């Protein structure tokens with residue numbers, strides 16, 4: 001049997017750094033959603049694990065044991081012949097390798113492997129547990145505390161200026177440890193516009209450090225802010241992908257079209273959130 005498993009892109013709508021652990025990992029408080037854009041894992045049971053990489057972002061993605069997909073199959077001791085169809089830019093702050101690893105774990109479970117615990121998934125990377133659920137959550141700790149949240153539907157434009165960003169480098173450049181947590185009780189929002197209004201008062205604490213490292217992030221944020229109809233712009237994860245939110249998909253589609261025409265080298269896509 002062959003299974004196809006979608007690995008949706010992860011968007012950090014907000015990302016507050018609330019502290020640092022003794023081992024160097026940072027404590028986060030982040031609202032995370034998943035969208036209708038992503039990679040795909042095609043898998044079938046096999047005697048030994050193997051991987052081939054296809055798709056528009058296949059170039060440069062390793063197909064050996066260093067790929068998180070192979071590490072995920074090894075973690076559950078469930079060898080599969082796998083194809084990773086790569087549609088998301090690598091090292092771009094929207095899940096990528098973590099989403100692929102989580103989709104591999106889901107593929108293995110669908111094919112009969114024992115389901116993996118959140119704690120084991122965390123061994124593959126801090127973002128793997130959140131990607132395993134692929135539902136809107138408030139994520140705390142280093143990515144191990146996940147609380148489902150009810151969010152209105154959101155539409156967005158994603159822009160990646162085609163520069164890879166090293167997550168450890170961004171965390172290393174954090175000038176100070178912010179200690180401003182998000183409110184303990186998230187407000188309830190009557191509609192998408194009220195939610196976006198509230199969200200604009202939140203932050204991504206990694207934005208400054210990412211811009212210092214990769215100035216193109218600032219260019220992406222500016223271009224998104226100048227496109228018609230954008231309600232709010234921000235960077236996702238450790239960058240370099242940035243997003244603008246819209247209350248309507250057709251507005252997002254129109255803005256994406258305009259941004260792609262003006263910046264032919266950039267990766268520009270419109271997307272909508274997946275429901276909880």
Ligand code: C5P
Nearest residue numbers: 024025026027125126127142167168171
């Ligand atoms: O867990 P993952 O491999 O995705 O993290 C990559 C690096 O990013 C870590 O080695 C660490 O330097 C940094 N990081 C962090 N705090 C987090 C997540 C990642 O400092 N919550």
